[in-house]
Amino acid sequence: MSVVLGDKEYFPSVGQIQFEGRDSDNPFAFKWYDAERIVAGKPMKDWLRFAGCYWHTFCGQGHDPFGPGPQRFEWNNPKDAKGRATAKMDAAFEFFTKMNLPYYCFHDTDLIDEEDSSVTEFGQKLDFITDYAKEKQDASGVKLLWGTANLFSNPRYMNGAGTNPHFPTLARAGAQLKLAIDATIKLNGENYVFWGGREGYISLLNTNMKQELDNFAQWLHMAKDYARKNGFEGYFFIEPKPMEPTKHQYDFDTATVSGFLNKYGLADDFKVNIEVNHATLASHTFQHELQVAADNNILGSIDANRGDYQNSWDTDQFPNNINETTEAMLVFLEAGGLQGGGVNFDAKTRRESTDMEDIFLGHIGGMDTFARSLIVADEILTKSKYKELRAQRYSTWEEGKGKEFTEGKLTLEELAEIGTAVGEPEQISGKQELFENIINQYI
Ligand code: XLS
Ligand code: NI
Ligand code: NI
Numbered sequence: 299m300s301v302v303l304g305d306k307e308y309f310p311s312v313g314q315i316q317f318e319g320r321d322s323d324n325p326f327a328f329k330w331y332d333a334e335r336i337v338a339g340k341p342m343k344d345w346l347r348f349a350g351c352y353w354h355t356f357c358g359q360g361h362d363p364f365g366p367g368p369q370r371f372e373w374n375n376p377k378d379a380k381g382r383a384t385a386k387m388d389a390a391f392e393f394f395t396k397m398n399l400p401y402y403c404f405h406d407t408d409l410i411d412e413e414d415s416s417v418t419e420f421g422q423k424l425d426f427i428t429d430y431a432k433e434k435q436d437a438s439g440v441k442l443l444w445g446t447a448n449l450f451s452n453p454r455y456m457n458g459a460g461t462n463p464h465f466p467t468l469a470r471a472g473a474q475l476k477l478a479i480d481a482t483i484k485l486n487g488e489n490y491v492f493w494g495g496r497e498g499y500i501s502l503l504n505t506n507m508k509q510e511l512d513n514f515a516q517w518l519h520m521a522k523d524y525a526r527k528n529g530f531e532g533y534f535f536i537e538p539k540p541m542e543p544t545k546h547q548y549d550f551d552t553a554t555v556s557g558f559l560n561k562y563g564l565a566d567d568f569k570v571n572i573e574v575n576h577a578t579l580a581s582h583t584f585q586h587e588l589q590v591a592a593d594n595n596i597l598g599s600i601d602a603n604r605g606d607y608q609n610s611w612d613t614d615q616f617p618n619n620i621n622e623t624t625e626a627m628l629v630f631l632e633a634g635g636l637q638g639g640g641v642n643f644d645a646k647t648r649r650e651s652t653d654m655e656d657i658f659l660g661h662i663g664g665m666d667t668f669a670r671s672l673i674v675a676d677e678i679l680t681k682s683k684y685k686e687l688r689a690q691r692y693s694t695w696e697e698g699k700g701k702e703f704t705e706g707k708l709t710l711e712e713l714a715e716i717g718t719a720v721g722e723p724e725q726i727s728g729k730q731e732l733f734e735n736i737i738n739q740y741i
Pocket of ligand 1: 446491537573601644
């Protein structure tokens with residue numbers, strides 16, 4: 299990939315980031331991410347399919363509930379929306395190509411400021427900026443991993459979009475949804491994401507949950523039918539999150555989403571996009587969410603980041619926890635990777651990280667964390683006794699009556715007879731510490 303610049307260079311102090319290996323002291327080099335290195339039969343870059351995200355990296359300036367963000371971006375200087383949008387896109391593609399990121403992701407409103415545009419005006423703005431994005435994609439080879447609609451920031455969506463209790467508001471959201479799907483298709487987006495946004499409730503007292511969920515399913519069916527009719531062949535991803543901004547988000551976790559997709563006949567077209575920090579907010583591990591998705595054949599994509607052990611909100615920090623990511627990569631590799639998706643950095647530098655180069659450091663760390671964890675997980679799976687030890691715990695299902703049980707060939711009477719004859723079963727250790735030691739040994 300070669301670096302693609304616009305009229306000006308936004309990050310002149312940083313060149314293209316290369317792999318230099320773990321002995322390098324260069325903070326602007328990969329220590330572990332060696333794109334072409336073969337792991338478990340294919341290049342790392344094809345397993346991980348890294349994506350840069352537009353919202354945290356080029357839009358968010360570090361604002362929090364206590365004040366505006368201190369991060370200053372030159373691409374915000376132009377006075378008009380189109381000027382700002384093209385400047386931002388120049389900066390974004392300079393960054394993607396310097397980082398060797400093969401993909402990117404956006405919300406419609408990240409690409410160009412919505413201001414108080416009508417649907418028609420916003421559609422025209424999107425036409426303008428997606429024309430420019432097409433040029434940038436062609437010049438760089440960077441591809442769109444997924445697009446989505448921001449149906450949660452504008453105050454009109456305060457009561458939700460696809461779950462809004464008021465039909466005209468849902469229809470207004472539908473108009474924006476259609477534009478975002480059009481933009482994704484136009485840019486050859488490989489997938490389309492639905493993150494719940496404000497799809498949930500703040501109080502159950504004023505909420506008809508059944509009506510809202512039935513409507514939501516209807517809305518997803520419409521979106522899918524429209525996209526398919528217009529040639530979209532990728533997957534739709536639902537991104538689970540248990541809370542924030544609503545008290546209860548309907549896409550609580552992967553198990554909830556899986557049940558919802560099955561109930562409403564959406565499971566063939568929809569997979570999940572699992573975000574690390576959303577998993578931990580739901581009191582699950584990242585690994586757990588991936589496993590639930592893999593077991594239900596809906597492991598679509600990953601939003602990479604990490605939370606903070608000392609608080610309980612969505613801090614979206616860059617991933618750096620090798621142990622957590624290695625456990626996740628075990629599931630990832632055993633599942634054969636992702637269906638359609640990639641690893642998108644839904645992560646932001648800290649509010650106080652105000653140097654322009656800091657976003658490079660965040661992504662280098664995140665990419666190295668995933669790369670290293672992928673290598674370690676592959677070694678655990680191929681060189682250690684990990685799989686064998688786990689299989690041993692389940693060996694009694696492999697033959698005899700245990701096997702008959704799994705095949706549905708035993709009645710409860712027969713089971714009880716066996717159970718009576720067995721007497722007090724042998725005590726067998728779960729050996730958790732041994733499993734944990736194996737992980738650390740290979741890190
Ligand atoms: C917010 C979500 C959001 C989605 C895209 O918590 O993670 O960023 O990834 O709408
Ligand atoms: Ni996300
Ligand atoms: Ni998040």
